[in-house]
Amino acid sequence: MSVKTFKKGELIFKDGDKITSVYLIQSGGASQCLIRGKKNIDLFQLGASHILGDQVILGAATHPTSAIATTETKVLEIPVETLKSHYEGAPQMLKVIIKSLADRLRLAMNEVRSAKLEKDSSPCPEDQVAKAFGAVFHTANHKGDKSTPGRVVVDWNLMKQYSQRVMGEGPKRLEQVINILVKLKLALYEMGKAPDNPDGPDEIQKVHFLDLGLVESFFEFYQYYYFKGGRSDLLKVDELCQQMLDGLLKMADGQEVDRFGIVSVDFAKFSEYCKNEIGINLNNDHFSRLEGKGVFMKRKNASSNGGGVLLQFEIKEFRSIFQSWKMLREIEKWNEKGFVDMDEKEEKPKKKVSGGPACPACSAELQAGAKFCSECGHKIVAAA
Template identity: 85%
Template sequence: MSVKTFKKGEVIFKDGDKITSVFLIQSGGANQCLIRGKKNIDLFQLGASHILGDQIILGQATHPTSAIATAETKVLEIPVDTLKQHYEAAPQMLKVIIKSLADRLRLAVNDVRSSRLEKDSSPCPEDQVAKAFGSVFHTANHKGDRSQAGRVIVDWSMMKQYCQRVMGESPKRMEQAVNILVKLKLALYEMGKSPDNPDGPDEIQKVHFLDLGLVESFFEFYQYYYFKGGRSEILKVDELCQQMLNGLLKLTETETPDRFGVVGVDFAKFGEYCQNEIGFKLNNDHFSRLEQKGVFMKRRTVGNGVLLQFEFKEFRSIAQSWRMLREIDKWNEKGFVDMDEKEEKPKKKSGGPSCPACAAELQASAKFCHECGHKITAAA
């Protein structure tokens, strides 16, 4: 156990971060909140003698909320392993009481979280994402014209009306959701003159959906993990995981899947890709990080090597969902979907010190990784 001091405004941890320690506030205070882009949604104000990270008692691996110091705050940092030792050594009756109180607190936090999110003024709040894209899918699926192979074509005016009248979705939010699909090349607009203003500028007349299946996969993926307690961290985009997943898809894009839709890539080849293209040395911790995000693959020994096997269609769907999540985050930050934004290429690691567990870049004097909390062992 050790004492740490956080300055006013300093982030103690973010929602979705792995719980590596529990913090007992000794002095100062913390704002338990949700960080959404450049703004915070406040939940609770905590002070001396309050605990942060107690969800670990219920087996939750990641923080469901963020914590920001509201003043110069001194905390006692208790490693998870130490806390578990004390908890397991406690009398059974006390353990039952502690777990009951922790569970009741979890329910209270979830209620407050839901209440605050309902008042969230973001263009697309978390609890509305599945509804927005579900409305787009079901409208296109029900009303779309499938006469052209590989496309579902929907009249734009009719789509806005149907989404609003039947699905109860805001036309503005629906339009921005479709903009994301167009930006990601999952749909395209057919432009033309309005019948009411033939001399005016071109306007959207129809939407051509090029892959409705991926739209359905996204909102089903989102609603499943968002409303499933303790699993919403899967919806937080991890840049490193995204780069690894893109690498796996790139290395197998020319492979022919077997009858189960499974493809394979040599472990050494993938390790070489990670080293050369992303800038880190692949190890088992990286696979654990992918699994925490719901990305699983089979490792099979073949001859003198190891083959990584996975379902290509499933991985492609997950990768697309992560791309859409990134666009939704940008939408909430800017207030609109920037159709003219240039795609940024992921930055390769600089080659400096990095965490052996998650490959995040580190400062030379760091004792713990700021991303995953891994303890950094000093070089001999």
């Protein structure tokens, strides 16, 4: 027997692998799941003192599921032969009880597996997104302490209980939603020792929401377009639009805002930003693409600074849209991985330009013989 440590997100074993060892979790946690392409279908969440690979007791030769560490996890690896020798040496009555429990667990596992595969097995399916984020907002808004300016503080145990009893939202999905908010710096955890275990590890005690209004804006935005027929395309992340909106907000930072919340950005400077930072030659197709995602701005001739054109927009609205897009992207990654990766490093988006043929509308790389751009849909006219 030996102790092994698995990093967060590391595969402990995969379904179909031969069972050579059984793992007793000493600390940390693991997701017992099915891996299907880029998605992990979560079945159970296991923690300290739980066992992985126990199906070998019923004679299974291979793992029926996969196991992935959800945090840094230490396990005691017990070779199958060692486990079998202990099992065979146990009193007959104890062996019957163990086999009965293992068989009952197998039946429960098969039922859960079938149910998960029959429906959308994502950790947060599309029809549950608004409900999950709405539960977070309404619980925090109703039960949170608002005495500290600029934040709402909620006791973690109270939040889990209230969300489950009143909103019908389980603590597992609730925690992952808040993990997204913490990752995007819209919330933070207050850690501490549990009152009944002062010598134990630090646990979540409270959640501090730094901008509850953005959480409300997101779930209202999501539920409106998800349940409004024909508009669900607005809930799909467009990387190029996200880069452009990010650029607009960066250029608007520090600019004077009028009494209506409108800010102005110089068109020529924004065009230069798009060319240097994103790799596109800005044109009307790009603005149409933004408008297709619900991002509208006004163009106005400047009366000073040598003329030119100004792009005018409501900065609060654009910030809300940008945060919503970031949340949508995090939900996509959550459904792909099976959990929210809090330690993921943010990658700088790559420029669209390349050494090969490029789309005349958005400058994205074109595949040989393509009739339409895969990025913006622009029709490609073959050279005569």
